[in-house]
Amino acid sequence: MSTFSIIGKRIPKPDAIPKATGQIIYGHDVKVPRMLYGKILRSPLPHARILHIDTSRAERLSGVKAVITAKDLPPRRFGYGRDRTPLKGDKVRRCGDEVAAVAAIDEDIAEEALELIRVEYDPLPAVFDPQAALRPDAPLIHEDRESNLFRHQEYVHGEPDRALEEADVVVEDEFDLGYVQPAPLETSFCLAAFDASGKLTVWSTTQIPFLLQKDLSEALGIPGRDIRVIQTAIGGSFGRGLDMYSFEPICVWLARKAGRPVRLAFTRQEEFAVSEARQSMRIWARAGAMRDGRLWVREAKVLLDNGAYVSWGTVTTLVLMETIGSLYRVPHARVVYDSVYTNNPITGAVRGFGNPQGTFVVEVQMDRLAEAIGMDPLEFRLRNANRPFEETPQGIKITTCGLTECLEEAARRIGWSEKRAAPSRRGAIARGVGIAATMNVGGGARIYRSDGCGCIVKVDDFGRVTVLTGATEIGQGSDVVVVQIVAEELGIRPEEITIVNDDTAVTPWDVGVHASRTTFIAGNAALRAARQVKAQILETAEELLGASAAELELRDGYVRIREAPEQRIPFDKVVRARHFRQGGQVIIGHGWYDPHNEMLGPDGKGNISATYGFGAQAVEVEVDVETGKVRPLRVVSAHDVGRAINPMYVEGQIEGGTVMGLGYALSEHLQVHEGRVLNLTPFDYRMPTIMDAPPIETVIIETDDPEGPFGAKGVGEMGTNPTAAAVANAIYNAIGVRINSLPITPEKVLRALKERGS
Amino acid sequence: MRFFEYYAPKTLDEAIQLLVRHGEGAYPLAGGTDLVTKARYGHLRPRVIVNLKRIPGLNDIAPEEDGGLRLGALVTLAEIARSLLMGERYPLLAQTARKMGSVLIRNLATVGGNLCNAAPSADMAPPLIALGAEAVIVGPRGERRVRLEKFFHGPGQTELRHGELLTAIRLPPPRPRTRGVYLKHIYRQAMDIAIVGVAVLLQFDEQEAIAEDARIVLGAVAPTPLRVPEAESVLIGAPLTEDRRLEAARRAARAARPIDDTYSSAWYRREMVGVLTRRALEHLVSHSPER
Amino acid sequence: MKYPLTLKVNGETYRLEVKPHRSLLEVLRDELDLTGTNDGCRTGNCGACTVLVDGAPIPSCLMLALDAEGHEITTIEALSAGGELHPLQRAFVQRGAIQCGYCTPGMILSAYALLQENPRPTEAEVRRALVGNLCRCTGYVKIIEAVLAAAEEMASADVGSR
Structure with missing residues (x-):
């Protein structure tokens, strides 16, 4: 196993030094010219009909550039159950439901504007106990459904009833497992900006940049091809970021209405109150x-x-x-x-x-x-x-x-x-x-139709390797893992690799960081891409060293003959030899890996x-x-x-x-x-x-x-x-x-x- | 946070005048750990903030002629924890300060702030009351002194009238053969607000066998810090046997008037008063390690 | 309305005009672009915004910027000002004490203040010193290792230089 030179080594993450020195850019650190500050007005009631929303005083407040309610947004639903709109127009179904939003030139004014919005509610009976919610007389939370049951499912293997009788001993328990929050240290963040041609860029703390593209598109009717998601460095996530949440389309719509970039960051209080908890x-x-x-x-x-x-x-x-x-x-x-x-x-x-x-x-x-x-x-x-x-x-x-x-x-x-x-x-x-x-x-x-990840590895004339990976980094170290895999395969040092993993306009698709999947999936994609690069390098090195690819190895920054390691050429020299000649080629490898698992x-x-x-x-x-x-x-x-x-x-x-x-x-x-x-x-x-x-x-x-x-x-x-x-x-x-x-x-x-x- | 006017007066008189002039919306600022948080989240809407930190003398720990100590209201918890004078004369206070918040909070938070905020769980109150501290209050009509026991009127409510400031805590001279302990019960291993706090101070006789005086003060189990004379009396003048210690603990638990809140149930708080009081007494009598 | 403020940060003096309700955290981040100081909870609960005021670590979200006048403020950016990582930064990097990194600047500054006062802390002392700095990623194991390793390195460098 000691044949590895890079795999198995304790190498620091490529972003560790920027993080140790405070140079790294988190979402909260991003500023763009003319940026506004967005805030959301939330329901204080768990279940109520919205009778009337008066935003006129907020709109008149100096420094306020946009105020939106449900009627400003396209009437589209989103979410796994297609059961919500970003802003709620008819009724609210939980404390913290979004009813209006503002964008203003600073946070103070945005907060003040929220206080000027008047919402008239007609409180409805609410239900907080899931058992009670299943009773026929329970208040119905979604009127287009027959009951509050979202899904019933049964799974069986073997013959459990008979087995319970057969068993020598049977134990029985009731478990009551409370809510916990992912509670990463950086709160949820979104910054949305449209360019002059109507194309949208979103800076986000999401774990699913490519699905966010799709979800935003579906929720707002903006073509997916016009949406670019940039992930800033993310201050922890732990599942908070696996869906698109209401605040994201709200932020985008504020930016559209104001015609200026809008930043929306949760307060810690909001993070605890409305970000999604473990069931x-x-x-x-x-x-x-x-x-x-x-x-x-x-x-x-x-x-x-x-x-x-x-x-x-x-x-x-x-x-x-x-x-x-x-x-x-x-x-x-x-x-x-x-x-x-x-x-x-x-x-x-x-x-x-x-x-x-x-x-x-x-x-x-x-x-x-x-x-x-x-x-x-x-x-x-x-x-x-x-x-x-x-x-x-x-x-x-x-x-x-x-x-x-x-x-x-x-x-x-x-x-x-x-x-x-x-x-x-x-x-x-x-x-x-x-x-x-x-x-x-x-x-x-495989909970989604594709469980894949893409990767591109390219090499410049000086031997610097750039890895474009779909893998999202939330602190866990996917960046260093991908770098080590590519470095091992190409026989180069990790410092010679630049990783790009933060931009849907640049990196290949990935379903997102979840299910402990990134090392396995993104790692396999990177390995495939690196193997293509290796094959291209070897192809040229065959000519230069007069040996067949099977006799060559990539090690310590050289291509060398395995049995005669003194016969070697620097990695970057091979790259240039392939590039700068009649009919030459630059080195690019790509890999796509979608495992053979099943839904x-x-x-x-x-x-x-x-x-x-x-x-x-x-x-x-x-x-x-x-x-x-x-x-x-x-x-x-x-x-x-x-x-x-x-x-x-x-x-x-x-x-x-x-x-x-x-x-x-x-x-x-x-x-x-x-x-x-x-x-x-x-x-x-x-x-x-x-x-x-x-x-x-x-x-x-x-x-x-x-x-x-x-x-x-x-x-x-x-x-x-x-x-x-x-x-x-x-x-x-x-x-x-x-x-x-x-x-x-x-x-x-x-x-x-x-x-x-x- | 909303706009407020800000003043940083250099004298106490000036500070008091500012508070009087601006009326109810004016708040004095000490460490800020409480005020800034409340202002940030709209629980308070200060119109004027009067920063007291530029006033000389408010953050001194000064020995007094009678052998007592004057603890300026703006002395931070970190300073109390670190002060040699404090460690020598009132180790109970230094020990209590170390059990509060984190290093970060202790570097900002002040003893005066902890008391004026008047949370039922305020950690500084029980040991200070046990030590017989007095609050030195200065207002438009001059200075007055109040026994700290009388300083608290309810959650967030104190003896201070508008325009008055707590400028210092006066501690009587340390009494000989006196040992004290503050036990704080929390869920995590650090940082939490006290579910129950118990301060016990015993003054022993020459033989260290009998308590000549005893003070038991409870935190977080009543609207204000609660002194329990009926538990104290069991301990005075007779050997501190296990039976007496248990009886004192029982009486303390009975005297507590706790409530249910997000931190704990009333039932649990009352139980903990008993356990902590007993443990505090065991610790003081037998020098057993503090738990 | 804004108030004049003279702020000394990382050895430089800034003359600013700030709103009175701005925290030191906000002024460092928004006015001085010192974004290494992170905004985590604004209640002094998490330690992400830790800075040193006259050498003592505090949560900068709880200090009004105007209140910082006359004090020396040190932020994470000062620690590697000479272009070289401080031993604490190096130890955090090399020992995997950094994952998402959001707690890191505050954690390092709290550790820095500890080592100034107590160059050879025990593990228990490290824990007590860092209790106000939450980390959600690492389980703290490698953070403690890094602080102890940096202390050792700094102490032996001290001996060597004598």
Whole structure:
């Protein structure tokens, strides 16, 4: 494996130095001449008819250049459910719904203008409980629908009913999983500018530049070919950016009406109040096993609260289905879900995309089953672990699979065998360990008709290589991964590569950064493009060195004869030799990679990803039994990533994901009361600080995936998925109390201890 | 944020005149951690801001002749945490300051701001009350002093009338054989607003066996910081046995008048008053590590 | 209405006219184009806007620009002013402590202030010093490593120069 010269190296991201010095340009930093500041007026009510909007006073305010309401916009709907317009004209369906917008010469005037807009509402009865929303007499949120049920789906494999009867033990639980926010440090941003010919440029914090082009086009009737999306450096995302949101077409329309560029940036309060949260879910679940240690059956009924509109986030149920149906070998399974409209905040995509919820259910119940049959929970997991190159009853074709190694390593390094058997107690402080695993798509996820990514690699006369990739960079390190792949293939140094990844007018198409897909998909596209470049280089080098391509290699900036490495020509010299001659050519390679994965059928079956990542986390916690406060002491996180193209950023994904998972487990909670978000600051939302992050030991398991670029699989979400379950299992180990609702706050722990009568 | 007039007077008289002249819409600015945030999000609409930071003397920590200390209202939490004088005479306050906010916030936020903001959870209030501090108030009619216990009238409400400023906290001389602790219960490991705060101060006899005096003050469990004499009285004049400590903790929990809010339920707060009071006493009696 | 303001930033003196309700953050970013100071929450909760005022780290969103008169302001741009990265910046870059980078300038300035006061901090001291600077990407692991590594490098460079 040491034959690699660049793959596997800890090379800093190309944008690390600009970020360390403050030179990088984020959306919030972009200024263009004559730029205006946009602001949105939002509904204070969760459900109401709009009777009248009077914008006249705002329009008269000096410095205001545009005021728009729904009647200014084309009557087009957008979104996954085609259920909303950017500005709401007839009624509002949630607190924070957009009713009007202004653009002014500065932020103060824009804010003042909002206060001058008068909106008359006729409040309607609202519904905040998804169960209640399904009752026939519930207020109907979308009048063109028959009920508030957006989608009902059932997934079955095997014979779950019979299996539940057959099983030696069956456990049953109800789970209540709260809302969390992606909460990246940079708030949502859009800057829209039309040029004199009517062409639109949008600077955006989106994760889906090419779909945003399409979505804006559909929402506003602007031809897609006239829309260019530029991604600035993005200050984190974690799923916030997977859809087009109302503020984006609103910003564009303000720019059109004002005839000047308009910038629209969320305040932190807006970010918490209206950006799309992870679905709160209520899940009722049963699982059964045989006394000999065979996992036998799982069943889950899921109630998913979409909020007032559905986003791509509603598709999280597919991921949840996959976790329940295929994490560990389970011969029988059923998942039934209802995704429901309520007057609550809209939910969307957040790192893990249904998997943190599904993994919580599966992994808590794995512990419960192990206990019920009197088996060590690690042993129970190992017995039932997925194996390499097997197909699950769901149609998931597992290729490489290091789940067993991950479980063993995580357990060994946390000190499982000593600690699990004898949870310690000193005074009020109890300690325990817990473990949980995860399976995550690692080779794309076909939820869209194309799951592809394009890449162009060109070389200039001086040997500088430019990589144009569709891969979106949100901090995770896709840039350095693509650079390392190209550098490895071409035998050059990463510093000799410039990456361009931020402009739909320049880069080839990509479906977006989601589903832990970028290393795998964009990496394969880059590899294909680099191979074309390599072939062109070799073709010319054959002439120059008088050797066949098969005898040549690209290494250390030279093309050389493998068996006689002193016979070599500098890379750039080959490029010029090919270019500057009669009939010469410049060097350009292009690659397109769309994996051979499948969209799930209506039965929920199919091979959604070209490969799957696996991992296991072991957590040691300390519980104060008098206050209920839980402190994670240490996490070991072992992950099968195929191959670590850059171990430093693989660790970064896992460490960051783990702390996000700890936030989900213990502190983060978007508190929503009657549709209104109550905690609007990072303080009140309780995002983990540096004091909340325990030491994390990351273990990288390499399984060399046959389809992955240099064997790599995706890793972006895996760190987040199992953490909450591992923590809950560790708490149980420490104090014998199960908390099935997230976050596990000190108050919940103390209440449970009191109820049990400790 | 909206426009306001801004003044940075160089004397206290000038500041008071400005506040009086501009009436209700005028706000004094100290550290700004609270005022600037509230103004930014429209919770307050100041028409005039009077920055107090240019007035000499307001940010001094000055020893007084009687052995006490004058703590200027504009002294930052960072300065309190760092001050050698404070660490020597009133380690309880230095310790409390270190439990507040982050380094960033402590470099701006002032003790006066923490008190005048009058949040029920204000961390500085319980230990200062336990230490017998007095608020020094200066207004158009001169200076007056109020025991800090009487300074708080309700959430956001204080003894200050318009035009008056809290200029300093006066601390009586430290008493011998006195130990204090402030325990703050939060959900995360740092940064949070107190769910419950408990300050306990004990003055021991020569043998360190019996408390001659005891002060217990609770934060975040009533509209104002709450002193609990009925819990204090259990501890005075008899050995500090486990039974007495438990009884004091029970009485403190009973005295608390907490509410449900987004941070915690009333039930949980009351439970925590009991736990924290007991732990504070254990810590002071046995020198056990603070939890 | 605007007020005159003399602001000393990174060793330079600027004479400005600013609205009184402008925060130091807004003036640094909008008037002086020092966009390395990031706008994260405007409530002092996140630390993205950290700058040094007379060497002490503060959230610049909570300080009125007019209030900064007479003080020395240091922003991230000053740390590599000589064209060379500060050891902290180098350590953050090389050890993967930077992902999205939005917290990075504030994080580095808080760490810089710590190392000025305490050149050889323990891990616990690093954590206490950085508690006001949130990072959503890294899980903080590599940030702590980077600060400790930079401290070591700076300390040994100090010894070497003697």
